[in-house]
Amino acid sequence: MNASASPADVAAPASLWPQPPPSQLLRVALLQLPITNDKAQNLATAEAAIREAVTTGGGADLVILPECFNCPYGASYFGPYAEPIPGGPTTARLSALARELAIPVLVGGSIPERTPEGRLHNTALVFDRTGALVATHRKAHLFDVDVPGGIRFVESETLSPGDQVTTFPTPWGTAGLGICYDVRFPHLASIMVERDGARLLIYPAAFNTTTGPLHWELLLRSRAVDFGCWVMACSPSRVPGATYQAFGHSMIVSPWGTVVATCEAGPSLVRATIDMAQVHQARQAIPVLSQRRWDLYTCDRPAPADDKDNLARQTALKVNVRNV
Numbered sequence: 001m002n003a004s005a006s007p008a009d010v011a012a013p014a015s016l017w018p019q020p021p022p023s024q025l026l027r028v029a030l031l032q033l034p035i036t037n038d039k040a041q042n043l044a045t046a047e048a049a050i051r052e053a054v055t056t057g058g059g060a061d062l063v064i065l066p067e068c069f070n071c072p073y074g075a076s077y078f079g080p081y082a083e084p085i086p087g088g089p090t091t092a093r094l095s096a097l098a099r100e101l102a103i104p105v106l107v108g109g110s111i112p113e114r115t116p117e118g119r120l121h122n123t124a125l126v127f128d129r130t131g132a133l134v135a136t137h138r139k140a141h142l143f144d145v146d147v148p149g150g151i152r153f154v155e156s157e158t159l160s161p162g163d164q165v166t167t168f169p170t171p172w173g174t175a176g177l178g179i180c181y182d183v184r185f186p187h188l189a190s191i192m193v194e195r196d197g198a199r200l201l202i203y204p205a206a207f208n209t210t211t212g213p214l215h216w217e218l219l220l221r222s223r224a225v226d227f228g229c230w231v232m233a234c235s236p237s238r239v240p241g242a243t244y245q246a247f248g249h250s251m252i253v254s255p256w257g258t259v260v261a262t263c264e265a266g267p268s269l270v271r272a273t274i275d276m277a278q279v280h281q282a283r284q285a286i287p288v289l290s291q292r293r294w295d296l297y298t299c300d301r302p303a304p305a306d307d308k309d310n311l312a313r314q315t316a317l318k319v320n321v322r323n324v
């Protein structure tokens with residue numbers, strides 16, 4: 001299992017988790033928050049929502065924040081809002097909250113990260129009930145798209161991609177972690193599930209009003225059915241006048257592909273108590289994971305000859321897939 005935080009930054013995971021509850025019930029809360037230009041305000045909004053999620057409505061075991069929850073989603077903001085991880089104020093604040101409220105799993109959405117070398121990443125953070133940073137994920141597939149008449153966004157103008165597949169243990173089974181555009185890449189989810197044993201896939205995300213209506217629900221339900229997993233995606237809410245209009249519609253999807261909880265575009269707390277036993281049930285009933293024809297599948301599509309980085313990445317992916 002990989003987490004892109006260095007070993008010194010990450011507590012030894014398995015020993016920290018309590019035993020899974022026999023019922024396998026997991027209380028999930030997605031915090032669809034309004035993100036403003038004021039970082040302090042964004043952190044205060046997140047803190048208030050986390051407190052509400054775990055102290056009201058029956059509580060929550062797994063709390064998930066949106067992509068870029070401390071920063072407006074836009075290339076010009078990533079640098080000025082970036083922090084080191086760990087060592088920055090957002091990591092410290094989330095760690096303290098996870099510890100104070102004893103939250104079993106807090107997925108601190110994502111934030112812009114500045115590395116010691118000066119690179120910028122879009123990075124998700126995961127804390128356990130002791131406040132330890134147990135995993136980080138640097139967005140692996142950058143959102144570089146140009147939809148005529150719709151949206152043009154080029155994350156790679158400012159951000160560098162991560163180079164890790166990220167999974168981590170929880171008391172309810174292994175979780176896979178991606179960020180937004182990563183959900184479009186089933187090979188990533190395949191490795192989380194088929195190599196690392198993920199039973200739930202978590203995506204802090206910020207789709208938009210062009211691609212959201214077309215693809216958001218379709219992609220989340222596809223990943224759930226492709227891999228017999230619970231899938232959870234948490235978006236910012238739509239903020240009138242913001243340069244990037246988030247789609248909202250944070251969503252929890254069962255391993256059968258049903259949407260068990262969602263919302264519209266405004267600020268929302270999306271809750272569900274989910275049964276992890278459904279993962280086993282769905283995989284037993286429709287056993288596509290054990291019916292794979294690896295003998296038929298190859299990933300030999302060549303990268304453009306001048307794109308050596310891409311070729312190296314594809315080759316690494318191919319090795320991982322074929323080793324499953």
Ligand SMILES: NC(=O)CCC(=O)C(=O)O
Pocket residue numbers: 067143179180181182184205206207208211212215
């Ligand atoms: N923040 C993102 O990665 C946006 C992804 C998106 O909107 C998409 O259509 O994919």
